[in-house]
Amino acid sequence: MRMSRFVGQRLREAPRDAQTASHIFLLRGGYCRAVSAGIYTLLPLGRRITRKIEAILREEMDRIDGQEILMPMVLPGELWQESGRYDQVGQELLRFKDRNGKDMLLGMTHEEAVVQIARTELPSHKQLPVMLYQIQLKYRDEARPRAGLIRVREFTMKDGYSFHTSQECLEKYYQRAYQAYARIFKRIGLKHCLAILSDSGMMGGAVSHEFMAIADCGEDTIFASPDGQYCANREVACSKLAYVREQPLPLEKVHTPNCTSIEEVAAFLGKQTSQTGKAVFYKDSEGKLVFALIRGDLEVNEAKLRKVLQSPELNFADDDLIRAAGAVPGYASLLDLDLDRLRVVVDHSAAQSSNLVVGANQSDWHCLNFNFERDLPDKSKVQVADIATVRPGDPCPVSGQPLQMLKGIEVGNIFQLGTKYSAAMNCTYLDQDGKAKPMIMGCYGIGVGRAMAAVIEQSHDEYGPIWPLTIAPFQVHLIGLNHSRDDVREACEQLYQEMQDRGLEVLYDDRGEKAGFAFADADLLGIPLRVIVSPKTLASQEVEFKWRHWGKRSEMHSLNGLVESLQKQIQAALAEFSDAQDSP
């Protein structure tokens, strides 16, 4: 491709809206343009990259026996009513009516659509297992798109769905998918990518992993053990905290005027916050009050609590609701409370610690020496669970080592769905025994544009992206300096022709711009190999070449045999990514 014809202007300055490296460089380099909040057009540069990522995705999905299909982005509401999600999912699902007034929606994920296919196309156990995948647009009406292509409303996703006759078969396939994902991210060039335990959220299902590209701008918080034995999303991460166990002392009421916060109470009584119990109130999906009790120095993890309560929604309760249940805000306590009027969840930290300071359920009074086992004889109305937010440095649940906190971009995820959708939507097969059974499903997603952005976050310098050869928009950037001179132009044209003949992907800067201008553009394009032709190099029948990741350093190479040499270097470099080709 000749740069004089190539669409996508480089910008000297980034739009003010762009904050993260990937957002800035994607816009400055002319990879994409915003159309609306979280909605982008990919320009040729960006599209060339996503096509390469998509090609890798197809290869790896095919290698684990995936079959590509293409489902529509526009779906009838009734299909989602079958699974129950039409009403469950919130405003991220964009609903609208067609001209006949029929409920329609834009697909944000395709379980329903693929189940519709599976239940008609796969009637027999003999056909299973099967994995169907697609690379298709999704739409999620995000409340807050951000960071360029990292969090968008419309995006391309590779989503795959597997169908099995047994949990065992699903687990086996899940392992293959896991391996395929590891290969994919390696081939795409994501260097720091962790597979972590995650919350399956609205997807349902028991086991799931998220693949996180570690990057400071990532939205997800990860807790990782330094020895690599444990790695989990903050939403599910747990730790092995030690709890203070002592001989229980008698309950004692103490006057604590104007001490409505844990810090105030602890300071007033001369205690550590970890010697107190904190009451946190929420309102669940049905509007019922939730009383969460946790050790004073810890925070409630709402994602965990939501799961314990099986409540998709959870909001802080207002004081009126708390009072209505008979509790006193600021001094609330499980003691002297009618537990039928609310839901109670007690964190292990509060259930297992001895002699905590808790509220007395009376304004300006607390109780010393609360012991859960002793002081709440009727445990039937109380759930004890892990609802604590892990803190950096807390001990790893596996190794006991202090957990590190990392930020990550979720570039992919895999779920063992089980029969959630097949059961709800009557997706059954006839088994050997002649009985209809629901298929056991898994699902596997990767965001294409987000993966591209994540690569920039991990691989750039102050001048622009540094693309891995496997997904680079071009392999070679050929630049002619003093391009108006016949000898330079002719040498460039000849090289350009030869590179194309040999199948190299080459972008040829034939614009005749000044060196500084051309180099600055080249840095923003981030093409791995750069070849520079100028009167200076031609004087010795040479050209200059360098790898983008070298920075400004370069080497000379004789014109003779140049293209062959580049081809070899490219093959060698690609081979470094392709030990991923080994069978799992």
Next chain:
RNA sequence: CGGGACGUAGCGCAGCCUGGUUUAGCGCGUUUGACUGGGGGUCAAAAGGUCGAGAGUUCGAAUCUCUCCGUCCCGACCA
């Protein structure tokens, strides 16, 4: 949905507070020409604007008031 900021040419900004010599400027980019030629060069000329939209105040509004829309940031939410 809560908090904050912003909206003037493709991009970055000034002007607004204190309304009127503003025919709305500047830098980058774009077009034309010349000189240049190794890290966004110099000179000359040019094109490009419903000042986010609407209403109001005023003799007069980019500037003051109100409403709406849009965008970004923090939080909430997020298969």
